[in-house]
Amino acid sequence: MLYLIGLGLWDEKDISLRGLEIVKKCDNVFIEKYTSFWGGNLENLGIKAEEVLREDLENNVDKFLENTKDKNVALLVPGDPLIATTHNSILLEAKKKEIKTEVIHSSSIFSAIGETGLQIYKFGKIATIPFYYSESPYRILEENLKQEAHTLFLLDITKEKLMSCNEGLKILLDSEKKFKKGLISKETEVVVFCKVGSKEQILKYDKIENLLFSVGNTRRSDGAPLLRNEGKRPLFAKQKEGLCELNCFPCVIIVPGKLHFLERDFLASLKS
């Protein structure tokens, strides 16, 4: 039996009672940290989990599943276990092998965006802004604005790097320079939502020009990436000693479509 269990938004306290109860009765507990950033500490819950890598769950999934045939095995995933759609393939492979599975859901960025005051049912397609060049985020923004829908931008995460809000905003402005459809400019008012789910979360609505360098890597204008730092908050490049308080991951950017007056009121309250 394989349980996919969501750890929730921020740290070890975001797991559900159901999730914790199951973990405690499992013979083996694994955790993956490659689909999202998570900085909790499972030892605070008395849980010892072995980290599995992308290659364990993608290229060698047969081997991973072999272990779940006559045992209870938990795979812990930051946020909700199926938001990163890669884990559906594990469920599908398990089904082929007649291994039972159960998914325990948890909070994720899609729950959290309600805090912006924007109505969930007015969001259009979600886009990810990747480190590599892609037309996709700008194209999705265009489609959504035609529908008067809001656009949620997730920011890229790789084995080494985390994208900051600043980088994401700059990439959107660069796309505008290239495609020139007048969708977005330094004057555009957008939402940035950082350190989501923590006590220090940052939720701001303002013109992009006012947000650039006021969120995320405020003291670095050279675009140096945030580096991953397993189990702790991310670090800036070239600043590996001690934890940096200026990071903002995990964070998202939202470009609103047409605003209802209640949405406008709420966003206005985020400016102060």
Added chain:
Amino acid sequence: MLYLIGLGLWDEKDISLRGLEIVKKCDNVFIEKYTSFWGGNLENLGIKAEEVLREDLENNVDKFLENTKDKNVALLVPGDPLIATTHNSILLEAKKKEIKTEVIHSSSIFSAIGETGLQIYKFGKIATIPFYYSESPYRILEENLKQEAHTLFLLDITKEKLMSCNEGLKILLDSEKKFKKGLISKETEVVVFCKVGSKEQILKYDKIENLLFSVGNTRRSDGAPLLRNEGKRPLFAKQKEGLCELNCFPCVIIVPGKLHFLERDFLASLKS
């Protein structure tokens, strides 16, 4: 201080450790049950919560907030506390009165739809199918299909009634008869996802004609609505004695847009 705390998808075990810890230290605990159906039992967690009604939180929110000024007050909400956008207005009013607030997120239908194998970022706008006549669900389906996006349909809930999947599917077919744009027919393959988050959850992908009467109120063809039955599973109309095993609430319908081959593989596995 006011805490808005999500109870999660199904029952009292779906609250997070963080949520429970806060509830336990609060002076007053309230619960609202009008934005969604929730059938858990808080007494299993040693929590006594007083139910608040829509009018308490909408028309008389000032009075409700007055009580939170020099106390710690928890408002428990089924699913995630901000998915039903009505609760943003409480946060806004609290801000005006300089009352501190904190939101504790939880699992919701938007986390759960990952179980369909459909990719979250390929969903378009979300629609609700209301009991009253509305062109909106069909219009949103049309917009989304143009974008090749999937459409998630939530089903209406009122003070007295819960919409079943059967009713929702019939309303969609009726819209097609009216608007005749060829978006949907009895041959269209759709997903129904019922009793989401429970051990008995139903997840099927099939032609509408095969799903009608195989989910939800299978033995009733007269369209009698499901009735709310506070604290327990919903009942069919005219069948108030005992719990009915044939209900399916909470449930959603998904009409897929263009399918990626991995999505197609996963959906195929839901047919058996």
